[in-house]
Amino acid sequence: MVIDLENITVEFGKHKALDGVSMQFSGGSMGLLGPNGAGKSTLLKALLGFINPHAGGGKVLGFDIRGQQLAIRQRVGYMPENDCHIPGMNAVSFVSYAGQLTGMKPKDAMQRAHEILFYVGLGEARYRNVETYSTGMKQRIKLAQALVHDPELVFLDEPTNGLDPKGRIEMLELIRDISNAKGIHVILSSHLLPDVEWVCGEVMVIHKGRRLTSGRIEDLKRDARAVFECRIKGDVDTFREQLSLLGCQCQDGQDGLIRVFMVDGLASRCLLQVARDHNIQIRHLVPLKQSLEDVFLQVIGES
């Protein structure tokens, strides 16, 4: 097991940032999903030993998160969310320095820094001072410093923040390559659902410090309730009210469309029945293919 956590609780004063979170990750790539402030970054920091959990415990790569933080950090790469670097250095010195801090010899670290900078696409800019880098380049160099010591596992905290569409795709491709082709386990924390869906095979949804659901994305999509998109003519409030009584969730979409999350075992026929009983015309009714967003909205809505 790459990560095995049991009932991790982290408190900041009276606020519970993590509330009894358990997590099992056997390898590959996992997305930590949740709205801003859900506790994703706190979970990563607890895994790295930056924060000591108030309750619970667990292991990362077989090392205890309470007593063997250094052994964990030796084998883990961390790409922080914030803009961060070490002042007064060019890219190659910075990445080499990061390697030396991990325990690489200076010569090895320098050679490795060159390789990694080419890999993340900063080969041509590696002698430029990091402070002069654009946002996209800074994201890449944060990834480079996380990879320089060839970690077994990387924690990527919002890696596509501030990137333009092209840069975002390039970054996601890099992460996918790291995970799929290079055999490095990836934990990707993001509030951007498409990013997680693109890169990860598994997902864990956190909200208000609690784990809402987790599993393989395909399984979650398959197990999720059916969703229909419909447009009606008639009393919308009555329609929504009647569906709510049946246990369905309704969400307003664009152009007067309503997204209906069905209850397990309830067929689309019920929608037609409700419409007929209340003299409402259904002008448009389409079953939607389940996306990660639907799963996310469902579990967040249920919580």
Place this chain on the structure above:
Amino acid sequence: MPIHDLSYRHWSGEWTTHPYRWWVITRQGIRILTQKKRFIALLILSLLPFLVRTVMLYVSNLVERLPFLKIDAKFFEDFLTQQMFFTFLIAIYAGAGLIANDLKVNALQIYLSKPITRQDYVIGKLGVLVFFLSLPTLVPGLLLFLFAVLFQNDLSFFQRNYWVVASIAGYSSLIVLSYSLIMLAVSSLSKSSRFAGIVFAAVFFFSQILYGVLRGILRTTSVAWVSLGNNLSQVGDFLFRDSPEYGSPVWLSILVLLCIMGGSAWLVHRRVQAVEVVK
């Protein structure tokens, strides 16, 4: 077939052992500072008194019984006290940004996500200051003593003054450590190196002004312990077996300096965190 593989490759080299991880930080800090020409100029300038005193040693050996050229323990104490001015300037130049600049660009997350502890980080940063502050104090102090022994025709000077070596080492270490720890503590309080430099200078000047005011009111030098510089000077007199300049007891000066150094170390350790918790 590619000429050079630019793809990701796994690495299987040897790791260095953990106890020396702080040295990586010290080495890098030294490297960055020695690339600054102004700083090198300041270091060279700080060695001018050493050159002057070396000449004085040489001349005193050639022309005996010159009243203004007495080579004894006081000669070395005066040199180190004189060097405090350069120590002060170097501490500000080298130390003000040591932690403040890291805080400014969130570098602590990078440092502490590696297998180094907060103690490693603090010791590494402290090492930078200790190295540069030893250059105008401990190193030339010991060299001066060596020259004083070598310029003599016999070993009589060494036999009379061998204990001065320990005094030079002790006084230099006290100056270096107190300046370094205070500077680090001040640097850890702010994200601005300029602010840190100003506060560090203020600590020295304010304590000296406070002493001046208290002495004026109370008409006694027994309140000298309120001044950082006076405490160092008082301990210096004690280490070099000189009569104390101020009326305050030496033990009180030692206690004040230990408290300041301990407090500074505690403050730095408390401020160096990978996670900033906003309550």
